[in-house]
Amino acid sequence: xxAPGTFLMAVLLFLCGPGPYPAAAHSHPGVECVLFNEEYMxxxxxxxxxxxxxxxxxxxxxxxxxxxxxxxxYLQDQGxxxxxxxxxxxxxxxxxxxxxxxxxxGGKTLKIPSKRMELQDLVKPAAPVNLTIRNMSNNQxxxxxxxxxxxxKCLEHAVKYKSNKDTSWTELSVNGDVFSLPSVDYEKSYTxxxxxxxxxxxxxxxxxxxxxxxxxxxxxxxSKGMVEEQLYWFGIRTVLVPIxxxxxLLVLVILLVxxxxxxxxxxxxxxxxxxNFDELFITHNGNFQEWAGVPKDVVESxxxxxxxxxxxxTELPPKDSHEPLWDSSNHAPPPMPAPPVAPx
Numbered sequence: 438x439x440a441p442g443t444f445l446m447a448v449l450l451f452l453c454g455p456g457p458y459p460a461a462a463h464s465h466p467g468v469e470c471v472l473f474n475e476e477y478m479x480x481x482x483x484x485x486x487x488x489x490x491x492x493x494x495x496x497x498x499x500x501x502x503x504x505x506x507x508x509x510x511y512l513q514d515q516g517x518x519x520x521x522x523x524x525x526x527x528x529x530x531x532x533x534x535x536x537x538x539x540x541x542x543g544g545k546t547l548k549i550p551s552k553r554m555e556l557q558d559l560v561k562p563a564a565p566v567n568l569t570i571r572n573m574s575n576n577q578x579x580x581x582x583x584x585x586x587x588x589x590k591c592l593e594h595a596v597k598y599k600s601n602k603d604t605s606w607t608e609l610s611v612n613g614d615v616f617s618l619p620s621v622d623y624e625k626s627y628t629x630x631x632x633x634x635x636x637x638x639x640x641x642x643x644x645x646x647x648x649x650x651x652x653x654x655x656x657x658x659x660s661k662g663m664v665e666e667q668l669y670w671f672g673i674r675t676v677l678v679p680i681x682x683x684x685x686l687l688v689l690v691i692l693l694v695x696x697x698x699x700x701x702x703x704x705x706x707x708x709x710x711x712x713n714f715d716e717l718f719i720t721h722n723g724n725f726q727e728w729a730g731v732p733k734d735v736v737e738s739x740x741x742x743x744x745x746x747x748x749x750x751t752e753l754p755p756k757d758s759h760e761p762l763w764d765s766s767n768h769a770p771p772p773m774p775a776p777p778v779a780p781x
Contacts, residue, residue: 468494468536468551471644474563474586478528478556479512481520482538492540494521499533530556557635561644562586565594565614565631568652578618578654582631589614591639595632597648600625601655626655 470480482492495505509527512520536551563585571579584592596616597608602625609616621627630648 468538470534470536470554470559471561472528472556472559473561475528475530475560476525478523478559479520480508480523480536481512490540490542491518492538493518495537495539497535498529499535505537528556532556555640557640558642559644560635560640560642562592562633562635562646564647565633565649568629568631568649570629570652570654572654573617576621576623578621578627580616580618580629580631580652582614582649584614584633586633588639591635592633593636595634595645596629598627598629600627621655623655626653628653 468480468482470478472478480494482494494508494511496508497505508521508523510522510524511518512522534554534556536554537548538551539546539548565582565584567583569581571581573579580596582594586592594611594614594616595608596611597606598618599606600622616629616631618627629652632648633646634644635642
């Protein structure tokens, strides 16, 4: 079932774009149906003149059901029916499709049948998308694209292109979704369009898709790409490089601080005791007892409170000598005896 957005878009395209409109009541309107990309179908009737009466559309398939079914969604212009919108689940391909239009004129009903139609011959594919150009070797360009049509094998394509120095377009038929331009001039820019149509193996439709969104290659696009690339690298040099440098410096500082902490934990430094003894030598002038807080009575108890006489020690004379001992009261010791003289 088609989405509501698809139905509204189809109505807007029908009302804003060119298309057949109903004629006056006395004219016999024809009917034209287009199956868009096998997703939905729109049938319109009449000429471009403003309609004055409403028309009703009935349809049926010869081999599916002989019962006529009225259109469920009419397209209107200023309150007058000008077309019918068919959802995907209402469409059957490869079956004869018949339409009957009823016109009420002066109290009379006119039945105007249409000719027999085959839905596979009414398909209008969607425009190709994702056009891509690759620069091949030997100055050759390769154009590729994709198609939203569900059966891409049933499509044939047309490519039109021209350079900025050409006055007319060159249009070529292409089988497949690849087009090669054998020789290009790098001093020129080239514009490419692609459109599609159901090939003869899948239907006899003459409806081409709309032209795709153009793709441009050449000097203008190349220079634009170079400017964008230069701006890209300029942004990297002026913004990303300084930011990355600052982040790297911050990471290095953090790692250095953490490594210093680890080194202090693994190899602790020997403390310097000089600061702890500043009070001993500056305030207490080297007095350890006072700096250590030793009580004065304990300090006095360690001082000597007695005196000793001086004792003199002398050498005793030999036992066979009769000389009196030297008295300490004498001021000078007695003279030593002269040694004996040997006889001649």
